[in-house]
Amino acid sequence: xxxxxxxxxxxxxxxxxxxxxxxxxxxxxxxxxxxxxxxxxxxxxxxxxxxxxxxxxxxxxxxxxxxxxxxxxxxxxxxxxxxxxxxxxxxxxxxxxxxxxxxxxxxxxxxxxxxxxxxxxxxxxxxxxxxxxxxxxxxxxxxxxxxxxxxxxxxxxxxxxxxxxxxxxxxxxxxxxxxxxxxxxxxxxxxxxxxxxxxxxxxxxxxxxxxxxxxxxxxxxxxxxxxxxxxxxxxxxxxxxxxxxxxxxxxxxxxxxxxxxxxxxxxxxxxxxxxxxxxxxxxxxxxxxxxxxxxxxxxxxxxxxxxxxxxxxxxxxxxxxxxxxxxxxxxxxxxxxxxxxxxxxxxxxxxxxxxxxxxxxxxxxxxxxxxxxxxxxxxxxxxxxxxxxxxxxxxxxxxxxxxxxxxxxxxxxxxxxxxxxxxxxxxxxxxxxxxxxxxxxxxxxxxxxxxxxxxxxxxxxxxxxxxxxxxxxxxxxxxxxxxxxxxxxxxxxxxxxxxxxxxxxxxxxxxxxxxxxxxxxxxxxxxxxxxxxxxxxxxxxxxxxxxxxxxxxxxxxxxxxxxxxxxxxxxxxxxxxxxxxxxxxxxxxxxxxxxxxxxxxxxxxxxxxxxxxxxxxxxxxxxxxxxxxxxxxxxxxxxxxxxxxxxxxxxxxxxxx
Ligand SMILES: *[C@@H]1O[C@H](CO)[C@@H](O)[C@H](O)[C@H]1NC(C)=O
Ligand SMILES: *[C@@H]1O[C@H](CO)[C@@H](O)[C@H](O)[C@H]1NC(C)=O
Ligand SMILES: *[C@@H]1O[C@H](CO)[C@@H](O)[C@H](O)[C@H]1NC(C)=O
Ligand SMILES: *[C@@H]1O[C@H](CO)[C@@H](O)[C@H](O)[C@H]1NC(C)=O
Ligand SMILES: *[C@@H]1O[C@H](CO)[C@@H](O)[C@H](O)[C@H]1NC(C)=O
Ligand SMILES: *[C@@H]1O[C@H](CO)[C@@H](O)[C@H](O)[C@H]1NC(C)=O
Ligand SMILES: *[C@@H]1O[C@H](CO)[C@@H](O)[C@H](O)[C@H]1NC(C)=O
Ligand SMILES: [Zn+2]
Numbered sequence: 001x002x003x004x005x006x007x008x009x010x011x012x013x014x015x016x017x018x019x020x021x022x023x024x025x026x027x028x029x030x031x032x033x034x035x036x037x038x039x040x041x042x043x044x045x046x047x048x049x050x051x052x053x054x055x056x057x058x059x060x061x062x063x064x065x066x067x068x069x070x071x072x073x074x075x076x077x078x079x080x081x082x083x084x085x086x087x088x089x090x091x092x093x094x095x096x097x098x099x100x101x102x103x104x105x106x107x108x109x110x111x112x113x114x115x116x117x118x119x120x121x122x123x124x125x126x127x128x129x130x131x132x133x134x135x136x137x138x139x140x141x142x143x144x145x146x147x148x149x150x151x152x153x154x155x156x157x158x159x160x161x162x163x164x165x166x167x168x169x170x171x172x173x174x175x176x177x178x179x180x181x182x183x184x185x186x187x188x189x190x191x192x193x194x195x196x197x198x199x200x201x202x203x204x205x206x207x208x209x210x211x212x213x214x215x216x217x218x219x220x221x222x223x224x225x226x227x228x229x230x231x232x233x234x235x236x237x238x239x240x241x242x243x244x245x246x247x248x249x250x251x252x253x254x255x256x257x258x259x260x261x262x263x264x265x266x267x268x269x270x271x272x273x274x275x276x277x278x279x280x281x282x283x284x285x286x287x288x289x290x291x292x293x294x295x296x297x298x299x300x301x302x303x304x305x306x307x308x309x310x311x312x313x314x315x316x317x318x319x320x321x322x323x324x325x326x327x328x329x330x331x332x333x334x335x336x337x338x339x340x341x342x343x344x345x346x347x348x349x350x351x352x353x354x355x356x357x358x359x360x361x362x363x364x365x366x367x368x369x370x371x372x373x374x375x376x377x378x379x380x381x382x383x384x385x386x387x388x389x390x391x392x393x394x395x396x397x398x399x400x401x402x403x404x405x406x407x408x409x410x411x412x413x414x415x416x417x418x419x420x421x422x423x424x425x426x427x428x429x430x431x432x433x434x435x436x437x438x439x440x441x442x443x444x445x446x447x448x449x450x451x452x453x454x455x456x457x458x459x460x461x462x463x464x465x466x467x468x469x470x471x472x473x474x475x476x477x478x479x480x481x482x483x484x485x486x487x488x489x490x491x492x493x494x495x496x497x498x499x500x501x502x503x504x505x506x507x508x509x510x511x512x513x514x515x516x517x518x519x520x521x522x523x524x525x526x527x528x529x530x531x532x533x534x535x536x537x538x539x540x541x542x543x544x545x546x547x548x549x550x551x552x553x554x555x556x557x558x559x560x561x562x563x564x565x566x567x568x569x570x571x572x573x574x575x576x577x578x579x580x581x582x583x584x585x586x587x588x589x590x591x592x593x594x595x596x597x598x599x600x601x602x603x604x605x606x607x608x609x610x611x612x613x614x615x616x617x618x619x620x621x622x623x624x625x626x627x628x629x630x631x632x633x634x635x636x637x638x639x640x641x642x643x644x645x646x647x648x649x650x651x652x653x654x655x656x657x
């Protein structure tokens with residue numbers, strides 16, 4: 001007797017992709033303000049920690065819930081801002097920051113003067129000053145603004161209109177942020193969490209000194225497992241305002257504070273938002289002629305940052321001494337294109353154009369900040385970037401198609417890329433660092449991809465004619481497929497993620513077929529190629545999804561011990577099979593877990609000789625726990641109901657056993 005009882009549990013949401021909502025400012029949206037430095041030295045002395053002050057847009061703040069405000073005010077903002085305050089040094093302002101006023105009708109005259117050997121200018125308004133000066137989408141408070149300067153059209157009768165405030169400007173700050181929490185149109189587009197943009201630059205070195213950051217209230221999650229993503233997103237956005245923007249490259253300085261690009265002295269006409277007219281010492285376009293794609297080659301255009309520290313860091317990172325610079329994103333919309341690192345090459349670097357997993361700020365990003373000429377960086381605050389590390393010029397300068405073919409021909413792993421199509425049966429894997437259950441994001445598209453993005457001549461179990469429809473789910477990574485964390489969804493609601501360290505990701509006991517345990521001391525382990533099974537005295541349930549899971553472990557006696565359901569299983573060698581046979585939540589669970597290499601999990605690993613190994617094996621004897629009715633279970637004559645548990649993702653793929 002066979003009986004099917006499909007339990008629909010979850011759909012799978014691969015590639016939770018949060019995009020950056022950055023849009024570079026347009027000409028006229030950036031003002032230039034003279035700030036008295038108080039220094040008489042020509043050279044830059046970036047020796048003080050950057051001081052960022054922020055002010056809330058009270059209006060929009062009133063409209064968000066107290067929970068969200070607390071998360072923003074008490075955690076996200078202080079952590080993100082503090083990170084950059086620690087990571088970057090500047091030549092500090094001695095005087096308060098006074099921001100420039102916008103002229104009515106944008107009719108402006110400039111009065112030039114020399115201060116400390118540098119040429120500056122004060123803008124004067126012909127038709128008077130605008131009632132409000134905006135920074136991004138926020139009105140700058142009156143007492144942060146310079147007095148209003150006006151002149152007649154012919155430059156005569158110039159005067160300053162005194163303000164009402166006894167004290168004007170922002171003291172003890174090198175950068176001022178206006179923070180709003182408005183649900184704007186840009187928030188509603190895609191999955192934008194926040195965006196930030198600079199709005200004023202000072203006139204000595206053109207460093208940005210003020211910016212606006214908006215946090216999209218509907219995208220704020222108050223779940224603890226989302227906090228890291230929120231902080232990292234905010235750090236990312238802040239950096240666009242501080243210097244990582246195509247609209248600022250033209251203003252970058254060398255180490256002596258001299259301009260690299262030639263600039264119009266009032267910054268107006270040379271305002272650049274798409275990369276043209278920027279010196280090749282900053283940004284360079286290179287064509288990679290023999291870019292291998294499915295059944296041929298194309299010419300692939302790339303843009304690279306070519307400043308000295310960035311070149312050094314990126315060559316070190318990939319171990320490729322002929323690399324011309326760090327590749328920028330060549331896809332995406334206005335604010336993604338040229339204002340982020342290339343996703344294919346820098347996958348989880350936080351300054352790539354989409355957030356996919358485990359974001360880090362690398363030395364390369366800090367090097368870019370140094371190469372603005374405005375900052376020095378504290379490299380001890382950089383986090384290690386594993387993606388692409390030491391993979392050489394083949395990785396850094398060739399298509400992922402060529403890399404994959406090369407590795408296959410050498411019979412090596414095609415890491416960090418992958419070629420397992422997401423399909424039935426859903427088989428998960430582990431990320432390289434084993435901190436998450438993961439999937440290869442290779443999928444089939446409804447339409448054929450552009451020739452440039454067809455990266456395969458061969459995919460296991462895929463017909464040759466359809467290869468052009470297959471690509472990674474992250475477009476910005478040139479559709480190169482790679483292993484990625486994912487999220488489980490139920491009825492359109494995100495239920496849990498796949499990162500091992502969050503106990504929030506634990507499945508409910510009745511759904512925890514593979515006896516996983518998520519938490520601070522968990523890592524990802526592979527299963528063998530058999531399905532997990534649960535039995536009681538009447539039924540067998542089989543799970544149509546397996547492959548890997550998160551498990552608790554501990555290190556002792558030179559070995560790694562896996563802890564499952566309070567039972568300890570010791571690993572004596574890599575890939576040894578641990579057969580699990582445990583009673584939990586009214587079911588006997590059966591499955592197999594593969595041992596990791598001890599050194600992947602533990603620091604003090606030892607290799608034992610045969611004799612001590614045997615002693616150790618008897619010391620850490622594996623325990624067996626069977627059901628009371630186990631004798632019945634093993635009897636083949638008993639009619640058992642077999643239930644196949646599948647996931648909504650595979651709704652059309654019921655299997656009768
Ligand atoms: C916001 O955070 C600051 C410190 O970061 C704190 O002084 C202030 O009280 C907080 N505001 C509220 C309303 O919680
Ligand atoms: C200055 O203050 C006076 C009286 O409070 C007010 O009428 C006037 O509009 C203010 N001027 C400006 C420029 O804010
Ligand atoms: C960049 O903008 C300039 C002027 O706005 C335009 O002439 C040029 O074609 C643009 N270049 C690209 C690559 O879009
Ligand atoms: C750089 O950061 C590290 C780690 O936070 C800190 O110990 C060190 O003092 C910093 N260096 C400087 C020059 O501030
Ligand atoms: C860097 O590449 C060279 C050859 O190009 C190789 O000999 C060396 O071992 C590589 N270094 C690392 C750290 O991978
Ligand atoms: C598919 O392509 C591979 C590699 O190009 C080739 O070896 C194989 O014969 C092709 N198969 C079919 C059915 O055309
Ligand atoms: C493991 O043991 C602890 C303490 O004895 C107990 O609280 C917990 O419920 C046990 N967990 C399982 C899964 O049996
Ligand atoms: Zn961005």
